[in-house]
Amino acid sequence: ETLKVGVQAPITGSYANEGQGIDNGTRLLANQINAAGGVMGRQIEVFTCDDQATAMASAICARELVNRGVKMIIGSYTSTAAEAAQKIYYDAGVIQTSDGTADSLTEKGYWTFLRNSFPNSAEAEYAADYMVNVKGYKRIVVVSDFSSYAVGLADATVAAIKALGGNVVSYDKIRADSQNFTPVLTNIRSKNPDVIFSAGYYTDGGQLRAQQVALGINADFIGGDANDNPDFIKLAGSAAKGAKIINVPTVDMLPYDLAKDFINDYEKTYGERPPSIWGLMNIDGMRAIIHAMEQNKSFDTRQAVEYLWNMDEPIEGITGPLKFAKDGNRIGSSYMTFEIQADGSYKIAHQQ
Amino acid sequence: METFLQQLANGLTIGSMFALVALGYTMVYGVMRLINFAHGDMVAASAFVGLTVYTQVMGQASSLFAVIAIFMLTAGLMACVGVILERVAYRPLRTAPRLSAVVSALGASLVIQNGIMLIWGPRMRIFPELVPQHYWHFGGVVISLIQVLILVISLVLMVALYLFIEKTRIGAAVRASSIDQDAARLMGINVNNIIALIFVIGSSLGAIGGLFIGLYYRGITFNMGWQYGLYAFIAAILGGIGNIPGAMLGGMLLGLFSAFISGYVSSTWADAFTFMLLIFILIVRPTGLLGERVAEKV
Amino acid sequence: MSNDVLFTIEDLEVSYGAIAALKGVSLEVQRGEIVTILGANGAGKTTTMRAISQLIKTKSGSIRFKGQELTKIPAHKIVKLGISHSPEGRRVFGVLTVEENLLLGTYSKGKVNPKTLRWIYEMFPRLEERRKQLAGTLSGGEQQMLAIGRALMSDPEMVLLDEPSLGIAPILVKAIFEQIKEISRQGVTVLLVEQNAKAALKLADRGYVLEVGKIALEGPSADLLASEKVQEAYLGKKN
Amino acid sequence: MADNELILTDVTKRFGGLTAVDALSMKVSSGQIYGVIGPNGAGKTTVFNCITGIYKSEEGSVRWRGEEIRGMTPYQIVARGIVRTFQTIRLFSQMSVAENIMSGRHIKSSQGWWHGICPTPGSRRDEKENWMKVGELLEFFNLEEFAATPTMSLPYGLQRRVEMARALAVDPTLLILDEPAAGLNDNETAELVDTIFSIRQKGITVLLIEHDMELVMKVTDYLTVLNFGKKIAEGTPEEIQKNPLVIEAYLGSEDEDDE
């Protein structure tokens, strides 16, 4: 008998690289564990289902994976796909661990859901505090795309800024991947902002930064967590220097030995580094569940989740200590602000 | 005023890229009554080919000569791909109902898009800063070297194409083939060659558009063709499909619309407003701004 | 007339999918002749013309022009050999102007013969008047003139005319028929398909009668005109 | 019911700078077979287009049974009993002959749009009756054996006949034919003459354009001759045949030895 693990992720489509990152990571971890004798004697068997980052494909995947008899689901990458599958996993008693950051994911009371990243609201509060109190910006611009993640983060950030008495002079939307942001930026320029907070993904963020500088807008640039990707720097090119990014520690920054070893193995196996921190977050989710099962000496999913809720000491994780609240949220976020240096490296500018 | 002029420059830059790509649609449509849905993906493929030419063939040289060579090589390669595309996916459907070729085009679009993904991977690839970051400031208006290059090169190419089609013998043959292929054969026109020529021109213009995207925005993804394709196709329709000046006008206008709407009206509703404007224009002018030339009499 | 065979068709078979349109047609045209093909609707006249121009693939048989086999040549090369075709249904280039249409007639030559253009404008003054009008908006008869004119632009050795009088006013029909006589006098060979059998036979030197894809009768025009069968079938002489 | 009269007064239609129809007046009376002739490009088809609503004339009036129909859409005009055929055949080429004729029954059918979603016994009956009518027309035009043949694979002459059958299926009061004999040989033309007469027998007024003078002389009661959009003559065929203006512009001199 084997321990069946499902991966639900966008293997094709716009987020294919993140999806494949999750899949690769899961399989790598499974192989490592299998090589070391498996989980309580059982080998791990991985099944992958491509949800194309859409709700519909996600629901089909969920049913398929449940049928396969999986105990846990790793993924999905986007909140939308994670959310569409939640109820099916809940009904089947299958644990789902996802990096989806939308707050709504943990608001339904499904015990089967474990978030392995930190919710948008946590980041929003940090970001608002940093901009309003730490930096004292007077004129703040928020930009997001239309994805649920970005809209969620941007909405929450705007609300948090207002709560702190800050001044949002403009809240704009861009279409993800549309590349041409100069019209929006030109409009922003006329508002004379002190800072532009970009709540979208790195692909848009990098270009936004480049075009900001090209238009001669003298404002600071702060990207949300999804901007934390080496491609941001490449895209922004010479404009990358001085841009700031808010996130938990990143792939390249993870100080833990566990992280370094895993990333090295990953690079050896796949010939490239993990595309982002998000794949690793998911791996941590998987590690936590397996850890709980081993501690319980049982494959029971409900028991495993209860174990995780009630742990006193956090589990050591690739992306930092792992600890979970009763609503399925991961606790203990430690956001920081990085400033990009001329050579492309990060300098920590502020820490929570 | 400053903002207005800046938006004008923004709109014209993106608009001329739309126009370059739109010409590919319009030319193929003109002769074959076919919406070549694979054209957008050809544009995306060009950017990847261009990047590979830069890294593999040019050894990452970034002189002016190298940039020109990248353009020539990529346009040449894509012209070949275009001709092959026509042979494989469209020629067997010449006499089939119009829409069968459209489905074939959608199939070709999938093939090319996923082909790019299989060859270059699903990740975004990034162009180096090949064109120097040079800016001119006119009052508050900032215009970059690359913007000027895009605008000027596009305009020159478009005017040249227009003159070629309207004033030369081969241009007349292209127009004749677009009306009645059998009758064109009776005139001694080799319609197969004309169609191949159309794909050569369309694909190379698309390739140039794709390289501009790469040089200007620098990030390229395997699936970016769809949106450029869609916008360019819409530009072609807006101008009056099959009509070369129409494609240019449509492209420019679409660029200006989206610039002014997302700049002045609302970025949240930019797409909605742009499309509503477009729909309105088509309701009022059912065959596009310049009109498709139709002369049907009963 | 000297026995100078310019053009022959032997055992030509053509079909549209499963429908056989020509079932073994043979005919022969001599230099300078006017030869007419008669036949009821659907007999295969147009199909024969299209086969000569290679607009439709032949199934078997041969078509030779000055000894050269045409069935192996692509359609666009036919006009270069000296055969031009004014097709059924006119097929003018609707969104091009009248003049552009005429000039395309010389595409295979690469240059325009101003004398020919002059001659065509004299033959059809209406075309000159409407030089800049889009051909698609011409009246039916005007389009027919344009189609004939366009075919003559390449100074062909042999011209195929498929129902040139269709939709043409009587006065012009006469004129066109006279012009056909005239071009034939200038040495151009004419293969003519006509519904108006009487007029066609009066004009032509010889004729063929097609019936459901086969040659039923052939001979000099005078003989055909006199033949009872032709009179009954095509000249409406049943009363 | 008012008289089935069609009266055109000063109808003018321009295309850009070109006046295709110039202040044309004419009157078609009930039961006539009325001919319009004239050189190519004289404006004949354009007049028909103005009557049937495909074009709207810039000036003048088109009255049918006392009602102004200028500016109405084609289907509104059909609903008033005027149907036409086209100079270049416009059949539904992929559909069978019977379906083509059935299309003419459209306005005579009593079905409402909801019957397309949910049939009723009444709509079934109506459907049946109309197909019966199609059967009659197939017989009338001698097309029975081609009922199920797609029209595009029919020879030209038969297509013409189908087009006429389709027009008759509408049960028109006024039938307009644009060059019905074009492309027909002499025998077929003779058959057409018979057909036109039997159509008139049904009490249908016929208005036609034709270049085949033999046919025109045989069938028409009255003629209008156009040149450059203007009426140059009108009268009975005999009168017209002798009119020097018409001979000069249209017929040409009779230099030939006719039998």
Next chain:
Amino acid sequence: MKKLSLVSLLVFLVVMAILPHLLDTRWQTVAVTFLVFSVVALSQDIVLGKAGMFNMGQAMFFGMGAYVTAILNSHFGWPIVATVPVAIVAPVLLGIVLAAPIVHLRGDYLLVVTIGFNIVFVQVLINNLGGVTGGPNGIFGIDPLRLFGFELSSQVAIYYYAFAVLLLTLAIMINLDKSKVGRALHYLREDPLAAESIGINTRLYKIFAFGLGAGIAGLAGSVFATQYSAVSPEAFEFIQSVLFFSIVLVGGSSIPGVLIGVFVMFVLPEIFREFSTWRFFVFGFAMILTMILRPRGIWPATFGKIPKFLIKEPKNGG
């Protein structure tokens, strides 16, 4: 051909009636979606196949039906059954209102305008207009269907619900072909001018086609929302309209053709899910090849559906 159609229809119905009992839940989900997509594709066939209008926005009407059910249920607490009529009528009205000013547009111009409508629609959903659409996330947790006190939440129950909807749609489609309006659509597709000239008000019938198509698609949308108990904007993107558009053409605009089209374009990719990275690459080639081999679609529509009594043997002699 006619016999073949009848036999295959019968076989199809029998197979479909017992199908859910042969499948596991994942494939049941696929099967239900197959049914729903078939209904949408048939509705698209009314507009594209029958009336010949290049509509690339059918996903909008589909989405509207889905959202009507979702919004009325989750925001206003309507039972699902009660939302169904609204999910039909609202798209019909929208269809009519949108179609009225655009049906005079020819082929590709209409195509662009319908794409435009679809894009505007999705942006409305994403921007959470009126605060009821749930923004980019959509709406989750829609109630199951309750009928006569039974809760039909299992996939099998929903399967039969969707199957009933498909049967209803098929009945409409079959009847349409035998009625005045259905034929009018064929005529105006073949030649609008000729259709006008025999008295068909082409504008009216084009609008009718849009309205009917929208209503059926809306009904399908309602079923879809019930099946997934969720709706989200990306399921109704314009790319989805492209799918329905292709289905009709690949299948060939006949009833069996459309059903085969849905199978080929939706179920096959599901079956080959394992080959994730290659699947669409190969699939694209398959689309090209299909059109080359069967340019009118896999099972093309045929004409000549005329009553038997009109078909006569060719006369001999005479």
